Amino acid sequence: MIKKIPVDALVPGMYVHDLNCGWLEHPFLTNAFRVEDAARVAKIRALGIREVYIDTCRGLDVPDAPTREEVEARLRQRIEALAARKPAPPRRAALADEAPRARKLHTAANRIVRNLLADVRLGAQIELDKVEPMLESMVDSVFSNPNALLPLAGLKRHDTYTFEHSVSVCALMVAFARELELPRELIREIALGALLHDVGKAKVPEAILNKPAKLSEAEFAVMKTHVQLGSELLRATPGVSETALRVAGQHHERYDGSGYPERLEGEAISLYGQMAAIVDVYDAISSNRIYHKGMAPSEALKKLLEWSEHHFAPKLVHSFIRAIGIYPSGSLVRLESGRLAVVREQNAHDLLHPQVQVIFHIGRQCYLPPEIIDLAQGQDRIVGHEDFRTWNIDPQAWLPA
Ligand SMILES: [Fe+2]
Structure with missing residues (x-):
């Protein structure tokens, strides 16, 4: 039987069925393994993992832990409770009118971000005037009718993940900020931070960035430096607001303090950083990568809700689900x-x-x-x-x- 337990109840002899940390590019070769010794438990805890699923047919059992089915049923109820919502902000365009515009925009945005990341890799400065008109159009498109651009953001090819992910996170952040009724000027700043949240990856060696397999512990440590590298690049760019810097600099922080680079906790993480963390994880776990199959969007939302018990602020996860729907457009x-x-x-x-x-x-x-x-x-x-x-x-x- 598959049961969910807090990591504090994990002891040698148990069999981990799922580390329950889909967002984490962790150094274990697999998500499922027998816990051999206390050192392994300590390593899991050090990663910031708070709850895991164990297989009681393959290792020690624990009394009073909910089964996977019970956890699932509870999450389903919680998601369905979010269905009734205050009316969404009005749409300004019919889907048929916005869809062709969104397609063109999506293609152009991917091209612009791909070129920007390639230029930064070669040592160039970030040129904001190359992205700003496109950002404005993305905000316009989501405000006109989010059902046009958001399904495009869900489609990604394996070989172009880094920049397609940047464009997706940007579109999703705009929809999220719109649901939170943030002012339009602030939304534009959030969009810029979202588009460039992973710009530091342009300074990570390509052999690590595009490795078609799990990263080693040392490679994982190098990969994590993309946050500081990105912050340095953005600080050196005139015209990048403090809000945009927070989106990019805090997108790997976690509400319970288990994130990086600063291990900020709770409200010490800005609203923009908290939003970015939710959107970044959502897009990562719902995308196909070389080494993992993406979850269906509604499944990914359920996981976010499950993880919001520790890693994200539950209220914000609720707002994000309301922003994109329980069954997101395009699914x-x-x-x-x-x-x-x-x-x-x-x-x-x-x-x-x-x-x-x-x-x-x-x-x-x-x-x-x-x-x-x-x-x-x-x-x-x-x-x-x-x-x-x-x-x-x-x-x-x-x-x-
Ligand atoms: Fe990142």
Whole structure:
């Protein structure tokens, strides 16, 4: 049986099924292993891990620990409680109008960030005037209709992760800040920090940055320096605000003090740093990397909620979920009628019942004539999330045109 225990209850003889730290590029070769000795326990604790899942069929058991199923059920209830929300900020553009603009913008943003990171690697200064007009357009796009740009942010290719991740984190941060009703000028500063949050990676040796396997402990230590390196680069750039510096400099801090580089705790981490940590982890665990398969977006949100008991401020995680939806736009869901559908737009009052495009019939194993239905009308309902790869469906083909 798989059970969840606090790390303080972990003893040699137990079998770790899952270290429950998806965001961490930790030095263990695998997430699952037998705990041989106390040194191993100490190492896990030193990483900042607070709770792990153990397999009681493969190692020692512990009384009174919840099973994985019990944990899952509780999280599902907590997520569903977030469904009813105050109406979302009004949309200024129809999805059909914003979608072509968002596509162009997304392509341009990726190109600009790729070039910027390449220039910085060669020793150039960050040139803000190359990114600012694009940032303004990204803020505009998310304010016009976030359902156009956000699904694009979910699509990434393995070989281009670093800059695609930067663009995604930027788009997601704008949506998050909009949900928090922060002033527009501040949102632009947050967006700049988000776009450049990993700029320090341009100073990390490429052999480590793009290593197609787990990092060694020494390599992991080098990788972590990207935060300070990024802060130095940004401080040397005229026009970068304190807010943008906080987004970038604090995106690996954790609410319980287990993060880096400064091990800041609780409200010592700025609001912008706390937001960046949530968004960075969300995008990392929902993306496919060479060495791990990304989670479905709604699964990743559930993990954030689980980790918010220690690593993130729960209220902020709630706001982030409200910002992007329980079933984020662009994700694949299974309907009660036995059909697969792609989420198109969130409904203003009800995040459990978005508008979806029905595309595939599971029983008949065939595509259906695409049809948009509003689940708030009660014709059908979502029974779970699905993985595009399981069904061999290309998510790109079902983005809003
Ligand atoms: Fe980072």
